[in-house]
Amino acid sequence: DAGVTQSPTHLIKTRGQQVTLRCSPKSGHDTVSWYQQALGQGPQFIFQYYEEEERQRGNFPDRFSGHQFPNYSSELNVNALLLGDSALYLCASSRRTGEAFFGQGTRLTVV
Amino acid sequence: AQTVTQSQPEMSVQEAETVTLSCTYDTSESDYYLFWYKQPPSRQMILVIRQEAYKQQNATENRFSVNFQKAAKSFSLKISDSQLGDAAMYFCAYRSEAGIIIQGAQKLVFGQGTRLTINP
Numbered sequence: 001d002a003g004v005t006q007s008p009t010h011l012i013k014t015r016g017q018q019v020t021l022r023c024s025p026k027s028g029h030d031t032v033s034w035y036q037q038a039l040g041q042g043p044q045f046i047f048q049y050y051e052e053e054e055r056q057r058g059n060f061p062d063r064f065s066g067h068q069f070p071n072y073s074s075e076l077n078v079n080a081l082l083l084g085d086s087a088l089y090l091c092a093s094s095r096r097t098g099e100a101f102f103g104q105g106t107r108l109t110v111v
Numbered sequence: 112a113q114t115v116t117q118s119q120p121e122m123s124v125q126e127a128e129t130v131t132l133s134c135t136y137d138t139s140e141s142d143y144y145l146f147w148y149k150q151p152p153s154r155q156m157i158l159v160i161r162q163e164a165y166k167q168q169n170a171t172e173n174r175f176s177v178n179f180q181k182a183a184k185s186f187s188l189k190i191s192d193s194q195l196g197d198a199a200m201y202f203c204a205y206r207s208e209a210g211i212i213i214q215g216a217q218k219l220v221f222g223q224g225t226r227l228t229i230n231p
Contacts, residue, residue, distance in 0.1 A: 033218060042115075042202050042221035043156075056218055088154060092219070099146075100219060102156035 002027070004093050004103035012109045013081050021076040021106045025093030032074040033100065034066060037088040049074050050096065078108075086110045113138045115205050117222035124193045125230050131178075132188045132225050134203030142208040145179065146219070147188045151199040159201070162186065190227075198229045 005024045013019050025032050031050045035043035045058035049068035068074045072093075078085055086109050092100040114137045124130035136145070147159040162170045162179050169177050174194075178187045190197055203222040 035219075035221075040224075042117075042223050043219070045218040045220070048218060058218065090156065092156070099158060099161065101158075102148075104153060104155045107154075 004029075004091055004101050006089075006091050006103035006106050008106060009104065010107045010109075012111060015081055015083060015110055017081050018077065018079045019081060019108060021078075021089050021091075021108070023074045023076070023091030023093070023103060025072050025074070025091075026101050029093035029095055029098075029101070030072050031094045031096055032068055032072065033092045033094075034074070034076045035090040035092065036060070037090055037105070039087070043090055046076070081110045083110050113140070113143075113205050113207065113220050115203050115220050115222040117203055117225050119225045120223070121226045121228070123228040123230055124190075126193055126195060128193055129189060129191045130193055130227065132190075132201050132203075132227070134186045134188070134222055136184050136186065136203070136205050138184070138205065138207070140207055140209055144206045144208065145177075145186045146204040146206065147175070147177070147186075148202045148204060148221075149197075149199045150202060150224075156202070160188065193229050195229050195231060198227055200224045200226050 007022045033048040034046040037043040047057040052068045063079045065077045088105045090105045091103045094100045116135050143164045145162045148156045149159050160172045160175050174191045176189045202224045204219045207217045
């Protein structure tokens with residue numbers, strides 16, 4: 001079992017650009033959640049996808065959007081990047097009522 | 112909204128000794144889970160231990176145990192016989208069970224983390 005996989009592992013973007021991060025859930029999992037972890041902080045919930053719909057959303061602007069595909073994989077898109085978007089982005093997958101398993105994250109640097 | 116507070120930004124312990132990490136939370140709900148996650152330099156969050164709020168018995172996993180005080184809304188992690196591999200950031204997290212049947216698994220609310228150093 002490959003567990004939760006995220007790509008890319010590192011990314012450097014310029015202010016104003018757009019970025020897409022990808023996540024493949026652990027086998028058998030149907031729910032994907034995204035978290036933003038700023039340096040030295042705990043992860044903050046962005047949103048969660050289940051049955052290809054956004055089910056919950058944290059306090060993040062509309063510049064953050066996502067998608068879940070029929071195979072349960074997911075994308076996180078961020079438009080009009082700001083310097084403050086620099087962070088580690090974590091994907092977690094779970095069954096609907098199960099515990100979350102995390103990927104190794106994507107380190108996004110906005111310059 | 113639920114909040115989780117870890118008041119110890121850093122802790123250190125000698126190898127083979129015992130250390131306790133503190134966590135408090137605030138909620139008005141009665142049905143929830145609490146977790147401790149470990150994040151080593153590899154960045155991947157690893158589940159250490161979990162506690163169901165309806166269970167009075169404290170959870171244990173080998174060298175890891177918790178002290179769950181529901182009325183005080185306290186959830187501390189005790190690591191016995193500390194090993195060099197235990198060095199990491201430790202995060203306390205809360206998960207509501209409300210609405211889980213309709214919405215699916217609920218979000219995790221994390222504390223700010225405690226950096227644990229193990230001295231050889």
